[in-house]
Amino acid sequence: MAHIFELAESLSAQPNYVNGVKTSTQSKFPATGVFQGFNRPSRIEGDVHDLEVTGQIPDDIDGTFFRIQPDHRFPPLYDSDIHFNGDGNVTAIRISNGKAHFKQRYVHTDRYNHETKHGKALFGKYRNPYTDNEAVKGVIRTAANTNVFFWRGMLLATKEDGPAYAMDPDTLETIGRYDFEGQVLSPTMTAHPKFDPKTGEMVCYGYEVSLQTPLLFYYPQPTCQSSVFETRQLTPPQAGGNGNDGSRDIVVYTISCDGIKTSESWYKAPFCGIIHDCGLSANYLVLPMTPFKCSPSLLAASQNHWSWDPSEDQWYGVVPRRGGPPDSIKWFRSTNAFQGHTVSCYETQTPGGGGGLSNTVKIVFDLTIADGNVFFWWPPVDTPPGTVSTRNKLQNSTTRWVLDPAAQTNSWIDPVEERREFSGEFSRIDDRFTAVKYNHYWQAVIDGAKPYNAAKCGSPAGGLFNTLGHFTWDNTTTETYWAGECGTFQEPAFIPRAGSSEEGDGYIVVLLNHLDELRNDVCIFDAREIKKGPVAVVHLPFKLRLGLHGNFVAQSEIAEWKARREGEIGPVRAATEPLPWQKELESVGGVAGVNGSSVPSN
Ligand SMILES: [Fe+2]
DSSP states (O other): OHHHHHHHHOSSSSSSSTTTTOOSSSSOOOSSTTTGGSSSSSOOOOEESEEEEEEEEOOTTOEEEEEEEEEEOOSSSSOOOOOGGSEEEEEEEEEETTEEEEEEEOOOOOOHHHHHHSSSSOOOSSSOOOBBBGTTTTTOOOOSSSEEETTEEEEEEEEEEEEEEEEEETOEEEEEEOTTTTTTTOOOOSSOOOOOOOOOOOOEESSOOOSSSSSOOOOOOOOOOOOOOOOOOOOOOOOTTTTTTTEEEEEEEEHHHHOOOEEEEEEEOOOOBOOOEEEEEEEEEEEEEEEEEHHHHHHHTOOOOOOOOTTSOEEEEEEEESOOOOOOOEEESSSEEEEEEEEEEEEEOOOOSSTTOOOOOEEEEEEEEEESSOOOOOOTTEEEEEEHHHHHHEEEEEEEEEOOOOOOEEEEEEEEEEEEESSEEEEEOOOOGTSSOOOOOEEEHHHEOOOOOOHHOOSSSHHHHHHEEEEETTSSEEEEEEEETTTOOOEEEEEOOOOOSSSSSEEEEEEEEETTTTEEEEEEEETGGGGGOSSSSEEEOOOOOOOOEEEEEEHHHHHHHHHHHTTOOOOOOOOOSHHOOOOOOHTTOOOOOOOBBBBBOO
């Protein structure tokens, strides 16, 4: 007998999608793996107080675990849409006094607000403005769905294709687009800035950027108290697509702990590739560029933003952390592979000895690298997409590079260490050790030797990360915890133990997916006793969506900044001016083909 949903489908007066484009006004998601089963959008906004807990939440945990998930608010315009195109929806798990509470709210981006006003999806394919409804020409497209982190009293929700959006850390209400009080005007900003615990600085960057206005170069000041800058102007880079699509420009910013931009530097990449994450050391920033390529002509033909190029090298750009001129970037190349997320980065120094020889500085950069295209939905040009099962067979090695900033650009490099025993991703460290030598890291691991109950769970949504791992570079620690034949983990985050400054002394908080029950738990582990299993499991009464990134923030930090925002420094101020590319578009009357569209408005 047919299921009632199938009957309803057959009785519908209008099909949901015709030739891949949404035609029905019905709120119904495509019948694809991206939107079904565990991947079905959550779309929940709400609060649950005093969640059920098994075990004992440690008394010294007082703070909030923030994480974000792409979560389509409306059925997409195209039935081929991908997970990464969903609206940012932020989860907050507030933990204190042994209890946990849940809150979730969408990031009210410009995209979200326009689609909500019209009651349907208006933005088309991932990073392709040519597939949008004309009604949103000139509107910032980002869904701000990739990372959420705490900065000077606000949460910033970010995605690498647009600017950041500020949210209130207590209420999760969106404050608005945040341009750092007019200081950060690039069309895009990374979802993976780095925070230097020693200086309090945020170092961030945008790739695939072009400013339409003259550029100002800000030179560094040694402390965050200073606010005096030198400036000079450069010729504006050429624009492409919507003002930045296909651009090879990269911009790197440093924001001091008091919110002042102290450095802005512009560089050229050899091609327009993905620079998703980065590595920060005391004096350098490493920018791994993955061999995907963007073709403006393919964009204009409504094709994918990215095409995997199996014949292209993996690249690493190394720039001075502060005030680097355009020609200071050095590129390092290695065999084609897919660069995943950063583990961490730091510098080593070899004494130069006597005779006035300076010390030799080397950069240690660790990340996970897959031996093929993880993002199988962006295949090479004129090639059909891959599948989840081929993706799950890729080997993700935790890889260590040692980069010499004194080397010639275009130097070939080979890894100094490749850890192939565990296929991992979403690595995290004790964040207090960012930019300095560290030892411990944790990651979600694919253990193909463990059983997986495909009959109950179907295809493992988001990858078969069935294990949580804890490793050290000195090889004193290798411990794992398997989630069972129906469980997978999302990205972990580290919580320092109250009063301890020892590396790795604390807890790991991580979301567990119950693929069979379509439900999530929040697990808390002793960070150095992963193998013993969680000390507490917080049970959510429903399923979230597969998230990307998150961070734990101590309540003391939130409270301190709340007091400062209510007093001396005032409230967070959202952007008041359109971005330069929007002003440019407005000045030319919204020329067709610029942030343009082939989809008629209706
Ligand atoms: Fe990421």
